[in-house]
Amino acid sequence: MSGFDLHRRLQSLGRSIPTVLITGQPNEMFEPRPLSLGIIATLPKPFRDDELIDSIHSALRSRQHRARRGVSPPASAGARCL
DSSP states (O other): OOOOHHHHHHHHHTOOOEEEESSSSSSTTTTHHHHTTOSSSSSSOOOOOOHHHHHHHHHHHHHHHHHHHHHOOEEEEEOBBO
């Protein structure tokens, strides 16, 4: 199961969680797919430590923001990371 598949499966089970995908095989479809699925960030390998840390912080902020609003829609993403 790919990371995309896992994310979609969790969403179908009502488990919308902020997700950071990491891939060793980025391609031209890598950026648009996650954005349309509500992925927080996509990181192609190799990535810098600060990119991963920033992505995790974005995921945590997204989760906290949704909790304060009392809703749990899929997280939206920016160009790479919110």
